[in-house]
Amino acid sequence: MSEVPAEEIKYGLAGVVTDTTAVSKVMQETNSLTYRGYAVQDLCKKADFMQTAYLLWHGELPNKAQLAELVEQEIGFRAISDDAIEVIRRFNKNAHPMDTIRTAVSFLGQEDPTTADESPESNLEKSIKMLARIPTCIAADYRIRNGKEPIAPSKDLGFSENFFNMCFGEVPAKEVIDCFDISMILYAEHSFNASTFAARVITSTTSDIYSAVTGAIGALKGPLHGGANEAVMHMMIEIDDPAKAAQWLRDALANKRKVMGFGHRVYKNGDSRVPTMTEAYYKMAEIKGGQKWVEMSKNLEKTMVDDKGIYPNLDFPAGPAYYLMGFDIPMFTPLFVMSRITGWTAHIMEQVADNKLIRPLSAYVGEEQRQVTSLDERPAH
Ligand SMILES: CC(=O)SCCNC(=O)CCNC(=O)[C@H](O)C(C)(C)COP(=O)(O)OP(=O)(O)OC[C@H]1O[C@@H](n2cnc3c(N)ncnc32)[C@H](O)[C@@H]1OP(=O)(O)O
Ligand SMILES: O=C([O-])CC(=O)C(=O)O
Numbered sequence: 001m002s003e004v005p006a007e008e009i010k011y012g013l014a015g016v017v018t019d020t021t022a023v024s025k026v027m028q029e030t031n032s033l034t035y036r037g038y039a040v041q042d043l044c045k046k047a048d049f050m051q052t053a054y055l056l057w058h059g060e061l062p063n064k065a066q067l068a069e070l071v072e073q074e075i076g077f078r079a080i081s082d083d084a085i086e087v088i089r090r091f092n093k094n095a096h097p098m099d100t101i102r103t104a105v106s107f108l109g110q111e112d113p114t115t116a117d118e119s120p121e122s123n124l125e126k127s128i129k130m131l132a133r134i135p136t137c138i139a140a141d142y143r144i145r146n147g148k149e150p151i152a153p154s155k156d157l158g159f160s161e162n163f164f165n166m167c168f169g170e171v172p173a174k175e176v177i178d179c180f181d182i183s184m185i186l187y188a189e190h191s192f193n194a195s196t197f198a199a200r201v202i203t204s205t206t207s208d209i210y211s212a213v214t215g216a217i218g219a220l221k222g223p224l225h226g227g228a229n230e231a232v233m234h235m236m237i238e239i240d241d242p243a244k245a246a247q248w249l250r251d252a253l254a255n256k257r258k259v260m261g262f263g264h265r266v267y268k269n270g271d272s273r274v275p276t277m278t279e280a281y282y283k284m285a286e287i288k289g290g291q292k293w294v295e296m297s298k299n300l301e302k303t304m305v306d307d308k309g310i311y312p313n314l315d316f317p318a319g320p321a322y323y324l325m326g327f328d329i330p331m332f333t334p335l336f337v338m339s340r341i342t343g344w345t346a347h348i349m350e351q352v353a354d355n356k357l358i359r360p361l362s363a364y365v366g367e368e369q370r371q372v373t374s375l376d377e378r379p380a381h
Contacts, residue, residue, distance in 0.1 A: 002363035009363055014265065018358070019200075023056060023346045024189045026266050033272040035189055036060070044276050049184040049339070050074065050159055053131060056189055056346040057124060070128070071158075077132035078153035078162070081111060085140060085150060093145045097138065097334045098221040102214055104137040105130065109210025116208060118352055126209050127345035134341055135159070138334045139166035160184065163338070168326065175287055176325055179280040183318055186273040187336050189343030191266075195219040195226065199344045203351040204358040216344045217337055223260060226340075229332040231260035232319035236296055245299035253308065261316030262304050270311040277314055281321035288324040 002009070010016045025034045033040045035052065036059050043052055047061065054062040054070050062070065087107050091100045108130070109115050114122050140150035143166075151166045160180045161171045171177070190196070198219040202212040220226035239248045252259055264271055278297075285294045297320060304310050322332045 002365045004363035012265075013197075013360075018192065018197075019356075021191060021347065021350060022059065023343065023350060024191050026191045027272075028266050028268065031267055031270045031272045033190070040186060040273060041276050044182045044185050047185070049181050049188070052185045052188055053342040056342045057127060057349070073125075073128050074132045074159065075153075075155050077129045078136055078155075080108070080133050080136050080140070083111065084108065084137065088137060088140050088150075089144055091141060091145075096221070097141055097145075097330045098217065098227070098337075100141045101134065101138055101334045101337055102217040102221070104141070105134065105210060105217060106214045108133055108137075109208065109214065112210070115210055118206070118208070120349060120353070123209050123345070123349050123352060127341070127349070130210075130213060130341050130345065135163045135338050136166065138331065138338065139163060142167055142328070142331060172325070173287065175283060179284050179321060180325060182276060182280045183321060183335070184339040186277055186314060187318070187339035189340070189346065193225065194222075195340065196344055196347050199348055200351045201358045203348045204355055206355070209345065209348050212348050213341065213344055216340075220336060220340065221333060224258075226315075226333045226336040228260045228313070228315040229319040229322065229336060230329050232315055233323050233329050233332065235260055236293060236300075236320060239296060239300075242292060242295035242299055245296045246303040249300055249303045250307065259300075259304060259310075261319065262310045262312055264311075264313045267311070267313070271313040273314045274312050274317060277317040277321065281317040281324070284321050284324040290320065290324045293320045293324070 023036065025037075027033065035043060036055050038047075038055065038061070043055075047055070050071055051062055051067060054067060058066075084104065084107055088100065088104060091103070112126065112129070114126065117123075136153050143150050151169060154162050154165060157165055157171065158177075160177050164177070164180070165171050192200075195216040199212040199216040202215045203209070223231045239245050249259060281297075282294055285291055297317065301312055301316070304312070318336075319329075319332055322335060323329065327335065
């Protein structure tokens with residue numbers, strides 16, 4: 001029995017406010033989300049992912065000169081060392097790409113002579129380095145595990161175009177790039193979600209930014225968080241036929257299965273990002289011939305909302321959108337990493353600027369205090 005009444009324990013920290021943040025605001029009542037005061041939908045229409053990164057880090061949208069400087073820095077940091085490529089070559093070809101990007105980021109941290117420098121300027125520079133190099137690591141890992149040579153990053157292509165080129169050796173149609181960029185903006189930041197909180201916990205010990213990001217990647221991997229975008233696509237492939245979707249979902253619920261891509265800790269009446277991502281996904285389906293998946297998504301959503309009142313989250317449209325863009329399913333959560341690196345690092349810098357060690361209490365429910373007996377005195381079984 002715990003000495004703390006059960007009703008006073010905040011399991012999963014649900015509903016607990018642990019700190020302030022100026023990075024983003026998730027509004028449960030209105031199902032809306034702002035980054036530094038700007039609605040994400042407006043950022044998707046009027047800005048791009050690089051401008052969003054600048055906004056998250058600096059608190060303001062960049063002017064032309066500020067954006068040009070960030071773009072130049074990002075392009076300049078894209079290449080990874082021969083040692084890093086060699087490490088990626090040695091990765092187990094069956095390892096999950098989230099395990100390999102977690103290890104790659106950790107490797108980048110031990111290579112960087114500025115890792116221990118916690119100054120705001122150095123942490124910002126390291127954030128730009130990770131934004132630039134994580135895509136290079138993900139693409140190199142993808143090609144090597146498929147028996148191909150990595151493609152060096154380009155100095156002439158934008159962030160998203162360069163990533164597609166490093167993966168597939170070509171830049172797709174503008175519509176595909178636009179949809180990918182929208183997913184990058186929408187995935188970039190979401191207040192104290194589990195991976196960001198993990199990053200802040202690590203930062204609060206005054207550990208370094210690479211350690212915090214490595215831990216955040218580990219937290220994002222789980223299917224209750226970022227791993228859900230992969231799980232959604234596995235589910236849709238398992239269902240296969242849109243006409244079977246409603247029954248499949250009802251059977252899953254009857255068997256107490258969690259249906260991936262639905263539900264959210266904060267939003268209870270719909271995820272603010274879903275309409276924008278769904279529009280982009282439907283556009284992808286039009287271009288790539290994915291009407292089967294659209295029909296299935298609609299049937300799953302209608303059944304889940306009608307039967308359980310549980311709404312889709314961002315992973316629900318993002319999973320099939322990435323599938324239609326041609327990415328292997330195990331790459332979907334690493335794509336989330338490519339984007340969330342901006343939000344994580346904005347929070348890490350906010351934590352560093354006003355730090356207090358994060359260390360909650362627990363209610364003990366184990367054995368009462370007792371005597372240690374010697375090994376000889378203890379029963380054989
Ligand atoms: C980008 C992101 O990270 S978004 C989240 C991505 N994760 C997923 O899509 C995984 C599937 N969803 C879930 O597991 C949950 O909805 C979570 C983890 C996201 C949120 O969990 P919580 O806030 O703890 O809600 P909780 O799990 O208590 O759900 C409340 C009720 O709704 C049910 N429920 C919530 N989500 C789902 C779901 N996806 N499938 C089936 N039932 C669900 C729960 O079983 C619970 O029912 P009960 O009260 O009868 O026990
Ligand atoms: O906020 C959360 O708990 C999960 C989420 O949607 C995100 O991190 O984007």
